[in-house]
Amino acid sequence: MQKSHITRCIQLAIISNLIGFSSAGLAEEGVEKKTERITVTGSNIRSSNIDIESASPVQVMGIEAIEMAGAGQVQDLFKNLSVNSGSEMSTSQNSRQGLSQFSLRGLGVSGTLTLVNGRRAGLSPVASDDGFFFTDINQYPVNMIERVEVLTDGASATYGSEAVGGVVNIITRSNFEGFEIGAEARDSSNSAYQLNAAIGSAFEEGKFSTFINYYQQDGNFRGDFDFIQQRSNNGGNGLSTDSQFDSGTGAGRYQLAELGADGNYSRSGATVPDPHCADSGPVNFVAGSNCRYNFINQRRLIAEESRLQVFTQFDYALSDDVELYSELSYSSNEIRDAIGGAVLRTTTHDGGFLVPEAHPFNYFVSDGSGGIAWDEAAVAADPSQAVDVIVRQRPLTSAFDGDNAADIVRQFDNTRTLVGLDIALTDDLYLDMSYMYARSKMTDRQPRSYNADAYAGAIASGQWNPFGFANANPSAVSVKDGVSVSGNSDAALASFSSNRTFVTESVQKVAEATVSGDVFELSNGNFVSMAFGAQWREFTYSDIADSLSEFRLDGRADPVFSIIDAKQDVYAVYTEALIPASDDLEIQLALRYEDYGKDEGGDTTDPKVGVKYQATDNVLLRGSWGTSFQAPSIRNTSGAVGSGALDDLANGIKAGDPCKADADALNAAQITLGRDLKPQSSTNYNLGLVYEGDNGFTTSLDYFVYQYEDLIQTGDDFQTIVDGECLSGTFKPDSRVVRDAAGQLNSVTSSFVNVGEVKATGLDWTGQYRIDDVFDGELRLNGNATYITKFDIALDNSGTAFDGAGNRNRFIGFGAIPELRANVGMSWISENHMAGLSLRYISDYRDDTPDELGEDIDSQTLVDAQYTIVLDDVMNTTTSFTLGVNNLFDKEPPAVDTRIAYDGQTHDPRGRIAYLRAKVTF
Incomplete structure (x- = not known):
């Protein structure tokens, strides 16, 4: 079948236009490309009418941009996407440590749907702070990725729930042929290395490819960072009596x-x-x-990690009209935090x-x-x-911190299987049927649990x-x-000390069938293309608590929520239409109905309308409007229990006593109660302009509006609840705070609630420019930026809104929203050489920590550099060596008035990251 080869050529042409690759050598396929049917991110339609630019904005990171970013893990792509803000990072000291996910527009990891080759990628076995599940993108090897397409527009009408903020579609190297091996070493505050291999082959009836990656990194204790020592008033020796890490x-x-x-x-x-x-x-x-x-080295800030990742894909032509396709991925990720002298x-x-x-x-x-x-x-x-x-006392003192600490081991095992049939019903109509099964399991072994x-x-x-x-x-x-x-x-x-083991598991199943293609011809000679489909999704989740916690035999007072075999089913039907009203005007319509069941969120009908108008040969105008919907998760309705450090001004005192001048930092159980909730919904708009000039110059500017209602969040932040007991300077107990006989924090209870609405508006800009014959090579300039003009957060229905734009938003359930993020870069490419330089900028934003309310967290500009040399025909191979440095000038993250002294959702603590990469292709 020629279909896959031609589709590949069109994909390469699209990439070349977006990131500056030359499209020479593809012209001979020109006639066939016009009649080939393809599918792009943002639509279920397969049609020859699909163009490079659609009514909804899509940003693309091609394989060159991924390599230039020096990405060792998929999460390393965050920094090159200005539309991403508030992502889960692997430095979190909680059950999500080691996991990461995109968070478009700062609207939360649960509001970004992640796809692999246009299909759902499965869900993690742990939930975010707002109780929603998300895709752990670190389960996939970087060497499998051909490009990442980011739809920066709500897409629930096309893809369903979780696509409220946008879609990230990971496109794999499905046409890779040959054998490739690679290795990489990294050095920063910690060291890391990885080994990878790829093998692929095409034959008369089909093709297959397999990608394997092994990644390992050392950990860092908090005391390994001088900036944390200094900002926490440790003075570098850990003996200060007013350090934030004093017990x-x-x-x-x-x-x-x-x-x-x-x-x-x-x-x-x-x-x-x-x-x-x-x-x-x-x-x-x-x-x-x-x-x-001083317990600064009681925990690791950056965990030790080891990952084995495998992804394989297979296409086979059963006949001229029927193609079987499949994908299989597996990852085993071990995350090692540490615990020293824990409190009893x-x-x-x-x-x-x-x-x-x-x-x-x-x-x-x-x-x-x-x-x-x-x-x-x-x-x-x-x-x-x-x-x-x-x-x-703490039974174990500081002698058991640092290198003598015990390991907290979290093992994540992920499998995903996809099988499908692509059937040509006629020359113009296709049926695609697929079934996806994804299972993720976390085994969490917590040592030093005292009885x-x-x-x-x-x-x-x-x-x-x-x-x-x-x-x-x-x-x-x-x-x-x-x-x-x-x-x-x-x-x-x-x-008296034992290991507690917690097991959580999620399973997602998705069955889907879509009929799409060109359905009839208009009087102007253009074809109307449509898609009709149905989808069934099932999500099951189990949370098996350790028996010691279940029966409270360890002396703790915190309750335990055990959820075993909770299930959520979703049924959906959808349709789309692509109408070329004229040679210059295209209309895209989408409508989707989803039913969660009466007790799980009810049902919803979400429309979307998109318009694209080619105003001149160089100027394209586009716009879209749509609604989105997300039902409460299993965790939202059932509750969640975690733990973490809280600053307490009332530690050890009695009701009516004056509160302390300086807070004590203590670990406490953090309980979030589930309840009946309304679904969260949104309406979004996008208006954009694309200019494509001569000499490879392309730029786009889009204005976006997101209006969310009934957002599900934790009602009151745990720190806010504890702070509330001392607002007047005198300790007034809050019934949601439980203390032991000595007055120490034991647990704090909040609940999931619908919290009013959020209205976010802003501008996205992208640009590319190519200049030929620069020092016998080609110079490519590129950039992207996002400016948030408004992020109004109304936590209730009173109409009073808080401006979250340019704010850390620590205590209101959202991540930091710097007003401006920008990335600009240039690369020079000659026959066997490539050099690149890029700047990453994050504007300043306000701190909302009580002691620093209104103080600025400084802006940051980082410089990355990279050089690659390619050696051809070395023992019948092509070999490349890459030397790169991220954060070339070793800048520390801006200061924040918290215990770890920086914002881990926005900035990287590791400082300068130098890497050396080698790749051999046979």
Whole structure:
């Protein structure tokens, strides 16, 4: 069949026009191209009427642009797309760590639909903060990608739910032939390398290709970054008493234990810090009556990762009119965060743990005035002088942070299978039928999960030494019994510390059938093309909590939501029409009906109208209007539980007391309750102009409007709830905040709600220019920019809106929206050489952290550079070597007043990234 070869030629012609490739050598296919039927992003129609430019704007990153971006993972493409803002990044310290997804217009990862070759790519086994599921793009190998097409317009009328903000369509190298191997090494704050291979072949009845990639990177602890040390007031040594990483509950503080009439002990007298504080851990220090330590290296900011990714595709002509196609992908991604000296909470003994006087290493005695004093000599002379004490502490101190931390291991296993038939019903009409099955599973193994009762028992029995010299002098022998050894063993730790395992799994199934083609001829000689189709989608999700959490055997008070085999079914029918009203005017119509079921969001009918007008030989005008719809997710209706650090001005104080001047940073359970919700919907407009001049100059300018209603978000941000308890300067408890007996945060509860509306408007610009005969080569200039003119957020139905444009939006459920993002670059290409230089700009935006409200987060301009040399006919191969640097001048991310001191959704902490790449094609 010639169809696939000709389609490939048309695709190459489209790419060459958009990114500057020469189209020489394709002219001989010109006659056949006019009659070949193709499908492009933004339409289900296959027709000869499809043109390079459509009524809806599509931005394309071709294989050259991808290589020039120095992309080691698919997420590295974010920085070259100005329309992308607020994406999930792999530096997040939560269950999404290692996952990434596009977020067009800053409207959330769930509002961007990701396709592979025009079909759904499956959904992750974890949800975003707003409770929606998304596609993890890091499961796919970069070497499989031929180009990425980004539809920057709402497309629910064409593709259904999740396409509310736009569509990213990953087009694969389906016509690759030969054998290719490659390797790459990267060096920045961490190091990374990858190995990849590709094999492809075409034969009389069809073709196949397979792409394999193995990627591995080292991790970084927070203390590896000088800018975090400095901005958090660590001073580089971790011993500052006002660092944002100083522990509220540290290595140990002790008080006399008094037995009450109810059989419980309470704290009495003055508090005493651990007598071996400074020697018990590398960054332990005495602060007042507490032995605290700096936990900057308790967690990794950048996780260790290893990924094995495989993608294969196969096309086979069963007859002249029937073609079988299939895709199979598999990835195994292991993400390793770390956990050091975690907090252990308890509600017993006045918020602490009893250390009996008989403990072999309890050398506290009465100080004669109602307090306690450490006196080893007195206890050695008379062990009966020891007294009962209560300790509040983290069982493991800073000695167990950094390189001694335990690994949190999240294993993501993803499979996706697609099979379909492409049938030519007539010369002008085609039937496409496909079935997609995608399964994603996360196994989350969390170490150092403490059982409070078991810890109390280990201390009471003398099995665990809760005093600092367990680390300061682990070989010391007890002066009481002359036998017990000071250091704590792994067996003693295992008596109260265990690994918790959580398993989540998502399965998406999609069956679809579409009939499309040219249906009748107009009086002007042009053909009306149409598509008719039906789709069924099923999404199942299971969340299996660890048994310790399920039955709360670990002493925690946070509830657990277990969702097992929850399911959501969607049925859809749709139609499209492409009407060339004249040689210069084209109208595109689309209508889609989707039914989620009465209890899962109801049904919706979404139209879209697009118009394209060729005003002159060089000027094209385009515009579109449409509506979109997204039903509440399984998580939205069932609830979610997570955890994270919160700043608390009321830590350890009582109701009515003045709040603290400086907040303590504490980890707490973050619970979001599910409830009945309305679907979120949107209306979007786009007006654009495309100018295509001579000498390879093309530019476009589009004005867009998105108006979302009934957006589903977390009602009140967890930090906002905690801050609210101290708004007046006096601690007023909020029922949504649960604290333990010592006044420490235990959990904070919010809920998913429909939060009013968002209206976003702005401008997109793209441009390309090619200049021949520059130093015996070709100079290519390109750029893209997005300017957000308005991002009004109304959190309720009062009509009061908050201007989110140019704002971080940290506490209102949206990501940062810098007003301007721009990328400009130039590349010079000769016979065997290619050099490139590009600038990436992000404008400043306002910080909405309470202490820094209204302060600017600085703008940033980064420079990337790359050089490639191609060696032909080396042992019958073509070999290329690439040396590149991203962030050439090693600029730090702009400062933000948070614990990690930068905005991880907008800026990269890794600094200068140098890479060396080699590729051999046989």
